[in-house]
Amino acid sequence: MIIYPTIELKNGKCVSLTRGRMDESAVWHVDPLEFARGFAQAGASWMQITDFNAIDGDNSNVALVEEIIRAVGIPVQVGGGIRSIEAAERWIDRGAGRVVIGTAAVKQPDMVRKMAELHPDQIVVAVDVWRGRVLTDGWREESMFAPIPFLRSYADTPLAAFVVTDVDADVEDIEVGASEMSVLAASTRHPVIASGLVRSLDDVSTLKYAGHCDGVIIGRALFNKSVDLRKALAIAVPQVEEIAAFV
Structure with a gap:
């Protein structure tokens, strides 16, 4: 299982949202670039950046995201307001390892x-789920799609992965989440990256052993230090089973 340490940017600062709500963001007083470098130093093989300003067409974070991509030394998965082939290709040309598509995957599937x-x-589709429906436009609009049929609609598409977030998940009950x-992950052949479910190292273990999830995004828990990234990465490593010797 791959750990994707994540930075969410708003107005050049690292933030975390409460249940996906843009107007309820906690601001973390850290340097985004240095914090991202710490992911690589801890041993992460990937990281993710979500640009909340870009969702509303504001490109003020572009230079900062580009700087992080150049500096961290690991592949970066970039999301936020990418709604055209040209926008996706601009980020790929800037060095993004993958781009994350949300709203366009619902409204412009072709x-x-x-x-x-x-x-x-190189294309990841974000599936943000609330009350059994896929959300769009920065979690502000509810679509007609239920998550499993939506995942299956991309069955023959060469996606890198789905990032699945239960926006209103009760993460206190990690077993249910x-x-x-x-x-959801078992309903698609594509890799599924779980988002919004990690508050502790125990949660990482639970997701690992629940099966089917190929990755997990960790954001807020790294900033409030309830999860140590090095320890999370160690937990996520597949266990090597001993092979019985036959004579």
């Missing part, structure tokens, strides 16, 4: 399929 065909294994995430 365009996203073409995007994935042009850039196989992990079970529901496992059901």
